[in-house]
Amino acid sequence: MTGTPPECERLAARLRTLRDRSRLTLSALATESAYSKSSWQRWLAGRSLPPWLALSALCRLADEPEAGIRALWELAEAAWSRRTATATRALPSGDGVGQTPEHTAYRADASAPAASPPAPAAPVGAPARRFRRPLMGGVAAAVAVLVACIGILLTGAGRPAGASTGFHVGCTGIACNGKDPGVTLCGVEPKTLLHVQAPTGIGLEIRYNPLCRAAWARVWNAPPGNILTFTVPGQPAQRVAVAHTGDTDPFVYTALAAVPGRGSAMKACVTPRSGSATVCYTTRQP
Template sequence: MNQTPPECARLAAELRRLREHSALTLAALAEESAYSKSSWQRYLSGKALPPWLAVRGLCRLAGEPEPRMRALWELAEAEWSRRSSIRPPQTRSRDDAPADTKTVPAPPVHRRAGRRVWLVAAAVGLLTACGVVAVAATTDQGSGGGFHVSCRGAACNGRDPGVALCGVEPQTLLDLVTPTGAGLEIRYNPLCRAAWARVWNTRVRDRLTLSAHDEPQQSVTVNDPALRDAFVYTPLIAVPGPHATLTACLVTSPRPAPLCYSASAP
């Protein structure tokens, strides 16, 4: 990406403001969070989109209510997803998942309410702007205009969510933090009728798989140290029908069995 999207630059500027307000150095910020000093350097400069959990952690450290920052982050993520759609898909492993699957309960992700009415109002205004993006992203194919995804259902199997334009304004079906500290989400786009999983704050050789009934399993392996703090996501998998069960499994060292979590499609 040659130029930082304006929404991401705005988010980075707000993150820098929060860091200054917290009076934390980059080293101290790394110690107080699950993200490295080099990762924070990328997030604060706008060179990388931070995971929401990183933004939320900085809000906590700076005493900042979350709603406004959540709105800014949603705008930045939507723009980042659109820009990433022109990039070629990454090479990914498609090995079968281990047989000794172990399902564990998902730790809850606690969300703090805003403390000031004016911040909530500001967040609503920003989310209204998000709605403009969402209208473009959810215009159906064949409607004569708007945003068009490039695959549906089984035709999406194995494709990159960004390249297929399914990664713009998706629904988040599952959002949690694993016992190893990795963030994990299952996301779904109703226009594509397809889903994918993504992780961040991972380790090299961590492997994520996503499966659905009668559909080919999709997987991705973290094989580059630079990707440990970035979003790493599986290819798309078709959602066979309403309320279909989607299961994401993360294999991470030194655990002998994968951590598996399930969500139901709308």
């Protein structure tokens, strides 16, 4: 598919091979994996990036070890995140978004069409616009991501997220505040500290990179106009508006926020465009 990163095409080809091995129809695959038939059609065609949990389910169904697929997925996620980086201009850090007491389940905008369950797996704030970066800086960052991900593939496919990969991240601590996880390489091998997904298919994650000592939040399948806010006590709030309406930008994510130390609280809130109650989720640095 034109515009699809080659890493994603390779991953899609591998998924098609596993699906053939499983001898499952798309309908059966959807039933066994708990992800919709339409989602699998997109992922197998390379039109969007599947979450890791979907790939893990396919590996189980095809009796395939996860390590090799995990390495391919890490490469594809890094490439896709750079291609679809919708880190947009940040909203004011004041009290522009109302919040209500925290909930344990996402209440989606009732007027929004139901989205097919996506995938849980990257990396970043009024109407979305892409960050403008100098051409050479973007090329250099892309090369750095590719080199780092090749290191993952060759030397540590099964290594825990956040382990050293022999590359240097672009920021640490408070120097990361407001920066793009992809550009800084903080989005390479992050830890997912929180993953929630609603029956409507809206998903949210809080991700953290111990090398950067910074975290961010991301959503997918959220209706346009929703606002994602990510906060860490003592750090500037990071906000982003959901602007995509299709599969070209599966993830919408905030800029980075520094995480001071072990046990630090992190909160991600979604505010529907309809004015419905804001819903928040919290986690802590382990």
